[in-house]
Amino acid sequence: MIGLKGLWISFGDNEVLKGLDLNIEEGETVVVIGQSGCGKSVLLKTIVGLISPDEGEVIIDNISLKNISRRELYEIRKKIGMVFQSSALFDSLSVWENIGLGFIEHFRMPRKEIMRITREKLMLVGLPDVEDKYPAELSGGMKKRVGIARAIAMDPDFVLYDEPTAGLDPIIADRINNLIIELQKKLKITTIAVTHDIISAYKIADRIAMLYDGKIIFDGTPEEVQSTDNPYVQQFIAGEGEGPISGGI
Amino acid sequence: MIITAIKSFLSYVGGVFIILIEGVKNFHRAPKSYKLILSQILSMGISSLPIVILVSVFAGMVTAYQAVFQTKAYVPELYVGMGVAKAVLIELGPMLTGLIVAGRVSSSIAAELGTMRVTEQIDALEIMGIDPGRYLVMPRIFAGIIILPVLTIIAESIMIFGGMLVTVLDIDISLSIFLRGVRTNFVALELWGGLIKSVIFGFLIGLMGCYHGFRAKGGAEGVGQATTRAVVSSMVLILISDYFIAKWVF
Ligand SMILES: Nc1ncnc2c1ncn2[C@@H]1O[C@H](COP(=O)(O)OP(=O)(O)O)[C@@H](O)[C@H]1O
Numbered sequence A: 001m002i003g004l005k006g007l008w009i010s011f012g013d014n015e016v017l018k019g020l021d022l023n024i025e026e027g028e029t030v031v032v033i034g035q036s037g038c039g040k041s042v043l044l045k046t047i048v049g050l051i052s053p054d055e056g057e058v059i060i061d062n063i064s065l066k067n068i069s070r071r072e073l074y075e076i077r078k079k080i081g082m083v084f085q086s087s088a089l090f091d092s093l094s095v096w097e098n099i100g101l102g103f104i105e106h107f108r109m110p111r112k113e114i115m116r117i118t119r120e121k122l123m124l125v126g127l128p129d130v131e132d133k134y135p136a137e138l139s140g141g142m143k144k145r146v147g148i149a150r151a152i153a154m155d156p157d158f159v160l161y162d163e164p165t166a167g168l169d170p171i172i173a174d175r176i177n178n179l180i181i182e183l184q185k186k187l188k189i190t191t192i193a194v195t196h197d198i199i200s201a202y203k204i205a206d207r208i209a210m211l212y213d214g215k216i217i218f219d220g221t222p223e224e225v226q227s228t229d230n231p232y233v234q235q236f237i238a239g240e241g242e243g244p245i246s247g248g249i
Numbered sequence B: 001m002i003i004t005a006i007k008s009f010l011s012y013v014g015g016v017f018i019i020l021i022e023g024v025k026n027f028h029r030a031p032k033s034y035k036l037i038l039s040q041i042l043s044m045g046i047s048s049l050p051i052v053i054l055v056s057v058f059a060g061m062v063t064a065y066q067a068v069f070q071t072k073a074y075v076p077e078l079y080v081g082m083g084v085a086k087a088v089l090i091e092l093g094p095m096l097t098g099l100i101v102a103g104r105v106s107s108s109i110a111a112e113l114g115t116m117r118v119t120e121q122i123d124a125l126e127i128m129g130i131d132p133g134r135y136l137v138m139p140r141i142f143a144g145i146i147i148l149p150v151l152t153i154i155a156e157s158i159m160i161f162g163g164m165l166v167t168v169l170d171i172d173i174s175l176s177i178f179l180r181g182v183r184t185n186f187v188a189l190e191l192w193g194g195l196i197k198s199v200i201f202g203f204l205i206g207l208m209g210c211y212h213g214f215r216a217k218g219g220a221e222g223v224g225q226a227t228t229r230a231v232v233s234s235m236v237l238i239l240i241s242d243y244f245i246a247k248w249v250f
């Protein structure tokens, strides 16, 4: 379980999160929606301890990230996989090294064993026969899949997705959505995704939370989102320029 | 105005210090990470060697030529070799090599790490529980410390060789007099002092490359800025530290 309690984060004068509360239960898929620049990536980075909140705390499986040592933080991170918006594959490493880097660095496993695990994960994300390629040789959708394979390599309990469908065409995006659902079912992982892609949110979410003005202003099932009379949510899901939401350019 | 300047200077020093600690505290893990270090040493060495050789030949030739030209009428020929050797070992070898490698290597470290920073690859390492201090910073600083003295020794040999070519072929001083000059008044401290300098220069080159790479932000433009800053700051620090080492050692 992941608990976010009263998170405040600012960069200089720019207050990004203003007392955000959110709980993510075991095994569920929560999608946080919100405008570009509203702090979705900051939220994910805070959950994994890349950003420390000015106030509030992050609790993962009953351990607070507040005041823990770097070593303890690294231990907790072993339970978490993250898929980055730009995939963030290591350019200088081949696909199998990207996926196996954790095994290479933490366990010094023999190459053969790492290759076996890598192939297994690549099969899971539907991408056989690319283990010797380099990231520069892959398409956007393939990079995303390799990024997902890397995130699930060490059998994490939680997987976080930052804009999993951004920059992909609608067909590839839908396949990535299906993959996220499939992995969640097969591997029983707890999933948190952030996105501004409302179609993707409907498709993969058990629960959708909307981030606006530094707080979660709505939290409910996809059905509840569709029937809500919250004007902010209505404006966002309808994709209308005019309405109560004033931020953004 | 002044307060902002002081603040930004302090935050700069603090930031450099943090990277320094990230690198140095992982030095004890160097044996286990020898592959990472070795690949850095190779890429630094291979990328710098051609330009180091080219510059060294000409620097040695110019030094010999000037040594002769400035002292022709009133200094015995024996002192040409000595002058070249001393200039090269004390100052020219370590300093020129340091500046060349600063241009070649600290820029490429900053570009590589800067790209990793802005494309979230460094975040990805962190999340995989891999300490970027050990995985990225330590191997680069360590490799800088090892490769720079090696390149410096190569550069010094080539400089003296270049000086020898000019003196023997162009100025008609015999080879044996030149070589006797090189050995005359040779002080080991000068050789070692120069190499100690090069160790410090190598450290600074790795450190500034890592620091500016890690701090890069805002896409390709930010990476470009980081690259330039890494080169300028490592060159300035090399010159400053050269002065202080000269004061303390000699
Ligand atoms: N490391 C940082 N330093 C300063 N400002 C940041 C940093 N990361 C994010 N921000 C700011 O926080 C806000 C939210 O960014 P982000 O979380 O990336 O938005 P998004 O919802 O599109 O993912 C933006 O205004 C951004 O400029």
Ligand SMILES: [Mg+2]
Residues within 6 Å of the ligand: A040, A041, A042, A085, A162, A163
């Ligand atoms: Mg984002």
